[in-house]
Amino acid sequence: MVHWADYMAEKIIKERGDKEKYVVESGITPSGYVHIGNFREFFTAYIVGHALRDRGKKVRHIHMWDDYDRFRKVPKNIPAEWREHLTKPVREVPDPWGCHDSYAEHFMEKFEEEVRKLGIEVDFLYASELYKSGEYADEIRLALEKRDEIKAVLDKYRERAKQPPLEESWQPVMVYCPKCRKEAEFISWDGEWKVKYRCEHCGEEGETDIREGNVKLRWRVDWPMRWAHFKVDFEPAGKDHLAAGSSYDTGKEISEKVFGWKAPMTLMYEFVGIKGQKGKMSGSRGNVILLSDLYEVLEPGIIRFIYAKTRPNKELKIDLGLGLLNLYDEFDKVERIYFGLEKAKNPEEEEELKRTYELSMPKVPEKLVAQAPFRFLVTLVQMPHLDEEGIIKILQEQGHVPKELSEEDLERIRLRIRLAKNWVEKYAPDDVKFTLLEKLPEVELEPEIREAMLEVSEWLERNKEFTVDKLNNVLFDAAKKRGIPSRKWFKALYNIFIGKDRGPRLAPFLASLDREFVIKRLRLEA
Structure with a gap:
């Protein structure tokens, strides 16, 4: 394709x-x-x-x-x-x-x-x-010479649109008054370089030479x-x-x-709009999103990607809400396809996606630069105990980025961390935002849920090193063997950590916290 x-x-x-x-x-x-x-x-x-x-x-x-x-x-x-x-x-x-x-x-x-x-x-x-x-x-002089031909073209289309013809006094040019710089009335042209004008704003009358730049088409x-x-x-x-x-x-x-x-x-x-915003953007009305607004949450290559992947005759709605997370996922997938680390559905689609990536990048890198998953960064940037270096360490520990990082890798990861912070502050819906509770909240939990929490805490105490997948299995097994519905189990865990019924993906979230803190909280220790 x-x-x-x-x-x-x-x-x-x-x-x-x-x-x-x-x-x-x-x-x-x-x-x-x-x-x-x-x-x-x-x-x-x-x-x-x-x-x-x-x-x-x-x-x-x-x-x-x-x-x-x-x-x-x-x-x-x-x-x-x-x-x-x-x-x-x-x-x-x-x-x-x-x-x-x-x-x-x-x-x-x-x-x-x-x-x-x-x-x-x-x-x-x-x-x-x-x-x-x-x-x-x-x-300009040629247009004045051919004024009648130009007027005939314009009048032909006006007639088709059932509009009256242009006035006989119409000219293909306008004049800026040399004195007050406002639009003046065109009086006549001498057939060479001079145009006579009269300014109703300042009363100035006179001639101006076309070559001086006061006459505009x-x-x-x-x-x-x-x-x-x-x-x-x-x-x-x-x-x-x-x-x-x-x-x-x-x-x-x-x-x-x-x-x-x-x-x-x-x-x-076609027009470009922001998802959820009604009406056409207008620079004079002020209801606009600028490129600099996009730079606060998107890499330059992804901004280009939005426009490159969409045929111009298709209306484009940019989603700065949850859809932005999907956009990052989509871009990262296309980038992996370009570098041969993932396959598209068929060869034709693969060819088009690779070309879209080439046209999207200000400069195509020689090899894949570390892709810190934006969706996960949105969780990590909300953790009060993590600074930039702490976030990078967790990305490495959980296998999202390589253990050995080049300067280019680090530059991109740090950029994405900043962009994720900005997105959380400016555009993230409330159900994506959370605050880690420093103190244990007052919650009533059924005995089987407390038992399951104790089992997970004991497993964490025995296993200082583990993968997110392994922790995920432990969480599900603890609930399953006690017949606790997943939704009820997860709701209880979210409530003791962030005071909400829902939250970020649980296993990566818990794995990103201090292990001792998680063990104490699961044991409901203050």
């Missing part, structure tokens, strides 16, 4: 021609926090580029920051006085938090920092710099212009941009008819 990124790479080579170099693009307007939904576009472009590189092709991944877009509305988490900056370029709106040079930079820098941890090669480009440097000047023209300018071969898009008559459809015609470039191939991606 071919991985979806490889399928797309083959399709690009076939349809765009077998070239030495390909360009893939992603783009976001930094009008709010760049969340894990926005990241899907970015990662889809990246992973298809990765698949092209694996075929010996050179790839340039451009991520366009549309930081020259207008500041259209004041988000909920921004002071109301920021209304005075409406219609300025987002790159020129002050940072409300005062830690960056601009509103846009506040969000861009955070995302760029987050992406660096994922080992992704990308060229971050800034629309504000490209416009102001005059890089797009020729294309409107979105439906800017996008296809960019495809042509950077010779883009592939760009994924959300379903809103790929619906009939939307910006991709109009962009395709404008790119080919006006700018002379065959529109890039695309791939529709």
Whole structure:
């Protein structure tokens, strides 16, 4: 079974021609926090580029920051006085938090920092710099020359959608007032480089040279212009941009008819959400999960794995609750399959899983790095008597990690310990959390349960060294020979250790505690 990124790479080579170099693009307007939904576009472009590189092709991944877009509305988490900056370029709106040079930079820098941890090669480009440097000047002038052709394309799709045509005064560009930087009214174009404008905000009137960067293409023209300018071969898009008559459809015609470039191939991606959270994430509304939130509980490779294993056209719901434990189990299994330590159901599935792992890892290790089971770490990090070194020792004693650990092994185990602590603090449901009782609680126990507890304590006293499996057998045998139902037996044990009816897997949990403490508690000694 071919991985979806490889399928797309083959399709690009076939349809765009077998070239030495390909360009893939992603783009976001930094009008709010760049969340894990926005990241899907970015990662889809990246992973298809990765698949092209694996075929010996050179790839340039451009991520366009549309930081020259207008500041259209004041988000909920921004002071109301920021209304005075409406219609300025987002790159020129002050940072409300005062830690960056601009509103846009506040969000861009955070995302760029987050992406660096994922080992992704990308060229971050800034629309504000490209416009102001005059890089797009020729294309802006061409759009003004072909204004009627562009309007005809847009009106054709508006008519199909039963919308009125654009006004006769419509232009493919907008103007930023050189004085107050807000959007000004376009008056006329001289057929060369000058555009006349009038600003209703500050009263300024005059001319501006297209090459000075105050004239910007409107979105439906800017996008296809960019495809042509950077010779883009592939760009994924959300379903809103790929619906009939939307910006991709109009962009395709404008790119080919006006700018002379065959529109890039695309791939529709579905939205990303958090399990249990209603509605679409919005950076301006503030109901978002960022990559940095995921970094608190997931290894970088697992973050990539979430996106790599799911076809982009499938909705993605990330579960930060109990489902996160299953995710770690799934990833660890795929990693063992990659290194030949476990088998998949069939050869086709094995091939796809191995490829998914390759595409997920920022750097594929030469051999399997120690996998501390996250599910068990969640138990260990809640034990007050265990520090990091104590946890590592128990992992070794119980055979979860090798006795001899490399620096790479230790680094990964320590990372997982920190991530497990964070998960318990931030996302773990209450029934996963527990506190080890320092004092023996007041409990009434039936005689046969007390007998079984005494038997287990005597066994522990005789056996200073034992395996978790052996302890597990002893626990079950002690209850079975007395006819105690497992649920009732386990409930009694959990209650004397953590004061709850349920808890972590019992044998590994008890084996992780001080042996003398367990013996005393089973004997109901204070």
